[in-house]
Amino acid sequence: MKAFIFDLDGVIVDTAKYHFQAWKRIVEKLGFTLSHTQNESLKGVSRIASLDRILSWANTTLTEEEKQQLLVEKNEDYLAQISTMGQDEILPGVLELLTYCQSNSILVALGSASKNGTLILEKLEITSFFNAIVDGNHVSKSKPDPEVFLKGAHALGVAPSDCVVFEDAAAGVDAARAAGMRTVGMGGAKEVAHADFCFHQMTEISTEFIRSLA
Numbered sequence: 316m317k318a319f320i321f322d323l324d325g326v327i328v329d330t331a332k333y334h335f336q337a338w339k340r341i342v343e344k345l346g347f348t349l350s351h352t353q354n355e356s357l358k359g360v361s362r363i364a365s366l367d368r369i370l371s372w373a374n375t376t377l378t379e380e381e382k383q384q385l386l387v388e389k390n391e392d393y394l395a396q397i398s399t400m401g402q403d404e405i406l407p408g409v410l411e412l413l414t415y416c417q418s419n420s421i422l423v424a425l426g427s428a429s430k431n432g433t434l435i436l437e438k439l440e441i442t443s444f445f446n447a448i449v450d451g452n453h454v455s456k457s458k459p460d461p462e463v464f465l466k467g468a469h470a471l472g473v474a475p476s477d478c479v480v481f482e483d484a485a486a487g488v489d490a491a492r493a494a495g496m497r498t499v500g501m502g503g504a505k506e507v508a509h510a511d512f513c514f515h516q517m518t519e520i521s522t523e524f525i526r527s528l529a
């Protein structure tokens with residue numbers, strides 16, 4: 316049995332713009348302006364690890380309590396932005412691929428750093444396509460550590476070498492490779508050029524290609 320493990324942000328739905336806005340507003344309070352390039356490098360990185368990176372760019376040290384407060388505020392801003400999110404925000408080709416997997420006995424898992432993974436799948440109304448969900452609530456180590464994908468494979472009962480990971484972030488491709496899985500880099504960014512295969516969006520992925528993977 317083969318399995319596909321999907322990252323969430325940037326693969327299933329384009330949430331990067333919401334994360335970016337939320338971080339920007341939060342760190343402006345610290346007198347720091349977050350650039351697009353810096354935001355790119357935060358893709359796939361957990362909320363706490365993202366804050367630590369931003370604080371080091373801003374040359375700022377905060378107490379544990381202050382950090383926790385910022386993390387709460389950042390997530391509240393993010394949740395407010397995605398409150399009206401629905402099926403129309405699913406990236407092109409995703410529903411078709413999930414449907415193909417369901418009809419062709421390809422197991423499907425979520426492998427995301429986000430602690431909002433379950434909520435977002437529900438908002439997009441695609442939870443039922445997933446045989447397992449592993450998100451930021453289930454892991455102790457952030458991508459590029461392979462933990463999230465190894466847990467996904469384990470939850471599906473599939474060997475890592477039988478899993479294919481769809482990822483849009485460098486940290487995610489590195490994590491999947493460290494887990495011994497094949498990788499499909501999504502979105503066309505140079506950061507995922509080291510994946511085994513690369514596509515701009517899922518509509519470019521043919522049934523023949525999917526069959527060759529599974």
Ligand code: BG6
Nearest residue numbers: 324358359361362428429430431
């Ligand atoms: C990743 C995103 O999927 O999840 C990151 O690419 C984000 O930008 C991380 O920081 C954690 O997400 P959340 O929803 O738990 O803040």
Ligand code: MG
Nearest residue numbers: 322324325483
């Ligand atoms: Mg991603």
